[in-house]
Amino acid sequence: MTDLAGRTALITGGGSGLGAAIARALHGEGADVVVVGRDTAKLDAVVGSLGDRARAAICDVADPAAVDRLAEALEGVDVSILINNAGVPGPVAALTDISVEDWDAVFDVNVRGTFLMCRAFLPGMVQRGTGDVINVASVSGKRPLAHRIPYCASKMAVIGLTTTLAYEVGPAGVTVNTLSPGPVAGPRMERNFRLEAERSGSSVQDAEQAFVSRSALGRMITEEEVGRAVVAMLAMPGMCGADVDLSAGMVA
Structure with missing residues (x-):
C-alpha cells in the first residue's frame, strides 16, 4: 500500500503478538525495523524471521533509564516511525479487588512507557520536520468492559495523550495517531x-x-489485520490526532 523503503520503524512490544505482526507488515513494505522488548529470545526470533533490515533492542519502556539507553544506542539512526505497542493486560477483577501495585503495573507500561518513548524519539522527528507516531490503544474503555478497569483506563489515557500531542508536534510535520484494536x-x-x-x-x-x-x-480481529492497518495509516499523511477503531464492529 505504501513504500517505506529508507525509513526506520521502532516497534515496542515487538517480540510477539501485535508487535511482531506490525514489524512484519512494516518490514514487508520496505522499512528497516527495530523491535524492542524485554525478552531476548523472542526478539531474536522475530529478527531471524525477517532477515536483513531488522534488529533487536532490549528495553523496559517503563524504565526512564532504560529508554534513555535505548535512545543512546540508536543515536545516528533516524527513527521516523514510532509504534508504541508495548502493553500489559492487567488484572481481571472488580475494582475493589485490585491492588495499588496491580494498578501501577498497568499504567507504568501502557501509559508511562508511551510517554517515555515519545519523549525520547520525538525530538529527532521534530528536528527533521517529519515522522509518524502510532500509539496502540484499544476499544476497551470506549465501551464497558467489566473487571478490566486498569487496562481500560490506561488505554483511554493513551488516547488522550495522543490527541494532545498531535497538536503539539503537528506543526513540525510529525503526525501522531492511535490505533484502537478490538479483541485480537x-x-x-x-x-x-x-x-x-x-x-x-x-x-x-x-x-x-x-x-x-x-x-x-x-x-x-487478527494480528495480521492490525499490521495492515498500521501500514494503511502511514499511507494517509493527512491523518493526525485520529483514533482509528479496528474492532470487527466492537464499538458498534
Whole structure:
C-alpha cells in the first residue's frame, strides 16, 4: 500500500503478538525495523524471521533509564516511525479487588512507557520536520468492559495523550495517531477468557462467545489485520490526532 523503503520503524512490544505482526507488515513494505522488548529470545526470533533490515533492542519502556539507553544506542539512526505497542493486560477483577501495585503495573507500561518513548524519539522527528507516531490503544474503555478497569483506563489515557500531542508536534510535520484494536485472537485473549470463566463459573467457550457477540462481525480481529492497518495509516499523511477503531464492529 505504501513504500517505506529508507525509513526506520521502532516497534515496542515487538517480540510477539501485535508487535511482531506490525514489524512484519512494516518490514514487508520496505522499512528497516527495530523491535524492542524485554525478552531476548523472542526478539531474536522475530529478527531471524525477517532477515536483513531488522534488529533487536532490549528495553523496559517503563524504565526512564532504560529508554534513555535505548535512545543512546540508536543515536545516528533516524527513527521516523514510532509504534508504541508495548502493553500489559492487567488484572481481571472488580475494582475493589485490585491492588495499588496491580494498578501501577498497568499504567507504568501502557501509559508511562508511551510517554517515555515519545519523549525520547520525538525530538529527532521534530528536528527533521517529519515522522509518524502510532500509539496502540484499544476499544476497551470506549465501551464497558467489566473487571478490566486498569487496562481500560490506561488505554483511554493513551488516547488522550495522543490527541494532545498531535497538536503539539503537528506543526513540525510529525503526525501522531492511535490505533484502537478490538479483541485480537491470540494468547492474551485466551488468557482473559480463562480468567473470566474462572471468575464467573462459566466455560471458556461461553466466555469467548459472550465477548465476541458484542461485535458487529461476531468475531475477533487478527494480528495480521492490525499490521495492515498500521501500514494503511502511514499511507494517509493527512491523518493526525485520529483514533482509528479496528474492532470487527466492537464499538458498534
